[in-house]
Amino acid sequence: MGFDTAYEAMSEEADAGHRWAFGTGFTDPLAGVDTSLPAGIDGGDLAAYCLMLGDDALVFSHRLQQWLARAPELEEETALANIALDLLGQARLLLTRAGAADGSGRTEDDYAFCRAEREFRNVRLTEITDDDFAGLIARLFVLSTWRLALLARLRESADPVLAAVAAIGVRELAYHRDYAAQWVVRLGDGTDYSRARMAAGLETVAPLVAELFEPTAVERRLAAAGVGVDPAQLRPEFDAVLARVLAEATVDMPDVPALRGLPGGSSSQAGAVGQAGRDGVHTEAMGYLLAELQSVARALPGATW
Amino acid sequence: MVTETAALAEARRLAASVPDPELPMLTIADLGILRDVSVSGRRVVVSLTPTYSGCPALAEMRRDVAARLTAAGFADVEVRTVLSPPWSTDLISADGRRKLAEAGLAPPRSRGINPGGRPPGTPRTTTADPVPLTLFATGPPVACPRCGSADTLVTASFSGTACKDLRRCRACSEPFEHVKEV
Incomplete structure (x- = not known):
């Protein structure tokens, strides 16, 4: 139909039943997609896995959105906004898949706005704040390299929905990684000052890298079933991409100990990190992030206007 | 009775005429996101495929398809999302590419992707680098x-939307947008 103005498109007559508090006109991103569970796939495990990957995208997207109106130049601002939008789209698909997979019927909004901090399964690198633009670039470069390697493999998932979501996301992440890599080189191989900022950004990121490659019990089971990917397998590709780009940038990834979470114990993560993001154990930054992300939905539950 | 064939042709024509709100010179048929239209009695099912995961234009196009078909008298309209095989800029029609160029947007280069998807059992060859790092590899040039x-260069790898980058021509000095290959 097309609308004459944005306000008309937002009006309730034009869009009855949608809650503007959560965005206008959002429909189920999997509308019409066959979301039935293929035989032999554990719905609970699949839902948990989709939450991990969906939360990574949702939380990092939110951090990127916080850069709007703070980026050094308009071109970088549009780039960061577009990357955030791609990730938000991936999050919507994955969170919706989670609600269908476990049979709970929870929506993307239920997951994004109505869970507590301990229920979020994102890796901690997605949630930390950035000291400056170089810090953000270090984080974007590491996260997009890792997620691209992950989603590239997930295109072969035994869950056709997850495979399809991965196939779409891979092309987006390739551009995110490319954008970040170009900035890593420009800053690293730039002036003394930009080089120092790039090195500082990598130093902030480095302690949170080990966590990206530690499989949880859910990931191990789903990898064995051909549904998910064991993140430990991503390390060689990740290291190779980092080595090529950092060599060009004439900076190094510092060799530092991993930032530990809570002691392993009964945790699914028995490696060097202990319980961390995938177990719902987050850094201090996460609470502040959620307080902002969920503020409207918490203050005015189910609001429409 | 008005045959279902005629109704199908009408439904197809209406659905295919919906423009992309972000690239308004293109219809969803030009863009290659209109996957299927089927008619059964007064019921129409239209299948669309998303371009980017977060493209806000898809919701607008879904509404537009439904509104046009409803206004034309189809009582029961369903717009479905089809995720696989994923959309690619290779699916933009020759007509669509011409319209982009006429509007001053450089059309995407071919990625050589089989629109029907990869034949079953064929191994993937692009796992590592779906789009290579441009630091180390550049494709054929994008013409102004x-x-x-x-002789053109990239000035910003994301433009007003995720699907375009911003470039400048060194011959005529004009800036222009280019639809990125996916």
Whole structure:
């Protein structure tokens, strides 16, 4: 139909039943997609896995959105906004898949706005704040390299929905990684000052890298079933991409100990990190992030206007 | 009775005429996101495929398809999302590419992707680098849509939307947008 103005498109007559508090006109991103569970796939495990990957995208997207109106130049601002939008789209698909997979019927909004901090399964690198633009670039470069390697493999998932979501996301992440890599080189191989900022950004990121490659019990089971990917397998590709780009940038990834979470114990993560993001154990930054992300939905539950 | 064939042709024509709100010179048929239209009695099912995961234009296009078909008298309209095989800029029609160029947007280069998807059992060959790092590999040049020169450079890898980058022509000095290959 097309609308004459944005306000008309937002009006309730034009869009009855949608809650503007959560965005206008959002429909189920999997509308019409066959979301039935293929035989032999554990719905609970699949839902948990989709939450991990969906939360990574949702939380990092939110951090990127916080850069709007703070980026050094308009071109970088549009780039960061577009990357955030791609990730938000991936999050919507994955969170919706989670609600269908476990049979709970929870929506993307239920997951994004109505869970507590301990229920979020994102890796901690997605949630930390950035000291400056170089810090953000270090984080974007590491996260997009890792997620691209992950989603590239997930295109072969035994869950056709997850495979399809991965196939779409891979092309987006390739551009995110490319954008970040170009900035890593420009800053690293730039002036003394930009080089120092790039090195500082990598130093902030480095302690949170080990966590990206530690499989949880859910990931191990789903990898064995051909549904998910064991993140430990991503390390060689990740290291190779980092080595090529950092060599060009004439900076190094510092060799530092991993930032530990809570002691392993009964945790699914028995490696060097202990319980961390995938177990719902987050850094201090996460609470502040959620307080902002969920503020409207918490203050005015189910609001429409 | 008005045959279902005629109704199908009408439904197809209406659905295919919906423009992309972000690239309004293109219809969803030009863009290659209209996957299927089927008619059964007064019921129409239209299948669309998303371009980017977060493209806000898809919701607008879904509404537009439903509104046009409803206004034309189809009582029961369903717009479905089809995720697989994923959309690619290779699916933009020749007509669509011409319209982009006429509007001053450089059309995407071919990625050589089989629109029907990869035949079953064929191994993937692009796992590591779906789009290679441009630091280490660049594709064929993107020609300026105004003067045709191949001497152009990227000034911003994301433009007003995720699907375009911003470039400048060194021959005629004009800036232009280019639809990125996916």
